[in-house]
Amino acid sequence: MNISLFLQMAxxxxxxxIGLVCDGRRWSYGTLLRAAQGAATLIRESxxxxxxxxxxSSEAATIALFGAALAGIPYVPLNYRLADEDLAGLLHxxxxxFIVGDTGxxxxxxxxxxxxxxxxxxFVGKAERTAGLIEEGEEDVAVQLFTSGTTAAPxxxxxxxxxxxxxxxxxxxxxxxxxxxxxxxxVPPYHIAGIASLLSTTYAMRKVVLLSAFDPDTWLAAVASxxxxxxxxxxxxxxxxxxxxxxxxxxxxxxxxxxAYGGGPMPRELIDRALDxxxxxxxxxxxxxxxxxxxxxxxxxxxxxxxxxxxxxxxRARLASVGRPLPTVEIExxxxxxxxLPAGERGEVYVRGDxxxxxxxxxxxxxxxxxxxxxxxxxxxxxGYLFLAGRADDVICRGGENMSPGEIEDVLLTHPAIADAxxxxxxSLEWGETVGVxxxxxxxxxxxxxxEVKKLIKDRLRSSRVPERVLVLDALPYNxxxxxxxxxxxxxxKG
Amino acid sequence: xxxxxxxxxxxxxxxxxxxxxSDAVVECGGAPMAEEKPGQLGxxxxxxxxxxxxxxxYVDAAGTVELLCVKPGKGSLxxxxxxLQIKDAKPLPSSD
Numbered sequence: 001m002n003i004s005l006f007l008q009m010a011x012x013x014x015x016x017x018i019g020l021v022c023d024g025r026r027w028s029y030g031t032l033l034r035a036a037q038g039a040a041t042l043i044r045e046s047x048x049x050x051x052x053x054x055x056x057s058s059e060a061a062t063i064a065l066f067g068a069a070l071a072g073i074p075y076v077p078l079n080y081r082l083a084d085e086d087l088a089g090l091l092h093x094x095x096x097x098f099i100v101g102d103t104g105x106x107x108x109x110x111x112x113x114x115x116x117x118x119x120x121x122x123f124v125g126k127a128e129r130t131a132g133l134i135e136e137g138e139e140d141v142a143v144q145l146f147t148s149g150t151t152a153a154p155x156x157x158x159x160x161x162x163x164x165x166x167x168x169x170x171x172x173x174x175x176x177x178x179x180x181x182x183x184x185x186x187v188p189p190y191h192i193a194g195i196a197s198l199l200s201t202t203y204a205m206r207k208v209v210l211l212s213a214f215d216p217d218t219w220l221a222a223v224a225s226x227x228x229x230x231x232x233x234x235x236x237x238x239x240x241x242x243x244x245x246x247x248x249x250x251x252x253x254x255x256x257x258x259x260a261y262g263g264g265p266m267p268r269e270l271i272d273r274a275l276d277x278x279x280x281x282x283x284x285x286x287x288x289x290x291x292x293x294x295x296x297x298x299x300x301x302x303x304x305x306x307x308x309x310x311x312x313x314x315x316r317a318r319l320a321s322v323g324r325p326l327p328t329v330e331i332e333x334x335x336x337x338x339x340x341l342p343a344g345e346r347g348e349v350y351v352r353g354d355x356x357x358x359x360x361x362x363x364x365x366x367x368x369x370x371x372x373x374x375x376x377x378x379x380x381x382x383x384g385y386l387f388l389a390g391r392a393d394d395v396i397c398r399g400g401e402n403m404s405p406g407e408i409e410d411v412l413l414t415h416p417a418i419a420d421a422x423x424x425x426x427x428s429l430e431w432g433e434t435v436g437v438x439x440x441x442x443x444x445x446x447x448x449x450x451x452e453v454k455k456l457i458k459d460r461l462r463s464s465r466v467p468e469r470v471l472v473l474d475a476l477p478y479n480x481x482x483x484x485x486x487x488x489x490x491x492x493x494k495g
Numbered sequence: 496x497x498x499x500x501x502x503x504x505x506x507x508x509x510x511x512x513x514x515x516x517s518d519a520v521v522e523c524g525g526a527p528m529a530e531e532k533p534g535q536l537g538x539x540x541x542x543x544x545x546x547x548x549x550x551x552x553y554v555d556a557a558g559t560v561e562l563l564c565v566k567p568g569k570g571s572l573x574x575x576x577x578x579l580q581i582k583d584a585k586p587l588p589s590s591d
Binding site for chain 2: 001002005008009012013161162165166169170171172173174175176183193196197200203204206230232258260262282284286288294295298300301326327
């Protein structure tokens with residue numbers, strides 16, 4: 001199996017149909033396929049072991065993804081927002097790679113690694129001018145994505161061609177989109193949702209309108225100018241779009257028929273507001289992970305409207321659910337010993353199915369029966385609706401970006417006046433979750449000001465780690481085993 | 496037939512990819528399919544000329560075999576002379 005099949009089928013069915021609109025240029029499936037075939041030749045000739053993208057979204061992402069598949073080389077898009085030190089580490093791990101995008105940064109950070117680098121324009125131009133490969137490559141791994149590295153070095157999650165083909169063929173009907181449909185994609189190319197978007201739209205033959213990066217005004221303008229009919233958003237993006245509309249932004253959104261969202265917790269107020277604001281739009285909440293080839297559960301449009309209208313608290317509560325498993329996926333909630341739990345009881349979410357890889361370069365996380373422990377905490381109600389309740393390991397998920405409390409706490413503890421510290425997730429309307437920190441001050445010291453604490457984090461870590469709230473406590477709550485009771489710390493922020 | 500194997504019709508243009516396989520021999524247009532296209536096409540059996548459709552999945556009654564049509568043709572798919580059926584899948588909302 002090979003994911004390049006999707007582009008080949010779309011081009012076979014209608015080579016002249018427009019599949020991608022990006023930066024003013026319109027790409028037909030035939031043109032995209034020829035460019036991907038040319039890219040495959042370039043990739044194969046480079047002798048590299050990985051294909052990478054270090055760039056914002058563009059046609060180069062589509063061409064590199066399918067080109068890598070045709071060449072039989074794993075595609076490893078990297079997060080261009082990473083700090084130099086972290087990025088250098090990842091570049092070293094994929095060497096020698098065929099890298100498209102920020103050539104200057106690769107040369108500065110990884111000169112010794114033997115990478116082959118191309119700027120975006122250079123790559124796309126060469127791919128279009130190069131003849132295609134005769135022999136399709138044979139390789140199991142289609143895509144490798146580095147996890148956000150919450151406690152240790154980032155893990156290299158791998159998705160095999162068979163995982164992604166199972167996911168797409170099992171959940172998307174080939175060629176089911178009509179020619180007037182257009183899907184606006186604004187998620188980053190290094191995120192599983194960005195990759196799944198390119199695959200599912202190609203297979204459905206649904207035209208993609210690709211934004212280089214998300215901005216609410218650009219998004220609104222693209223909906224109007226391209227007659228966009230559907231979009232995928234992370235909750236933070238939806239919040240920003242609504243904020244612009246509330247501020248009186250000029251918007252023509254009558255073409256919009258559906259919005260899918262996922263990637264992080266959706267605040268209840270926000271989805272209620274969106275359902276009121278767009279009464280004719282179908283909303284779908286999708287839950288999935290990198291290791292599961294994207295979506296494993298969906299809360300569909302009808303379920304959104306039913307919950308939104310209902311006066312029954314049980315039905316209303318479903319707006320906070322991520323829906324029910326796909327027909328091709330099994331989901332179980334298990335306790336700490338791995339025993340299945342009945343409906344209503346909170347435990348860890350386990351997933352099984354052909355699309356679930358659960359595999360890292362270093363090891364597979366699947367159990368003997370093929371179940372993947374997601375590390376997400378949650379429960380299922382009697383009707384089989386899945387509710388998530390944070391990360392099993394207390395990762396903070398801010399606007400779709402996972403961050404480890406540990407890295408924030410380590411920096412806080414470098415402050416001479418801070419004796420103990422805990423970073424926890426605090427609910428946020430804008431971000432889903434944001435950072436709250438509780439600190440304990442050393443005896444005889446003055447507590448640092450909020451500004452001082454924020455500056456300390458800002459100077460040492462990425463700005464997303466800066467706490468929104470700082471609490472000063474006499475002591476942090478620990479259990480008898482000396483384990484920090486994070487839930488109690490989180491409760492302190494609820495007041 | 497291993498998942499991922501591509502089978503080609505020996506009497507028309509049909510090509511399928513095996514999603515789920517067994518040891519059964521798949522026929523198209525009344526003739527066994529093969530991994531390599533023959534130099535010259537055989538004759539289409541009019542009893543198996545219903546046609547295949549691009550992108551549709553075909554299954555046997557027991558659900559042991561599932562094939563994805565990646566190139567359509569004039570023949571229809573069968574195992575031991577029993578026609579395969581198009582897999583009926585409930586459409587899902589597009590989620591990413």
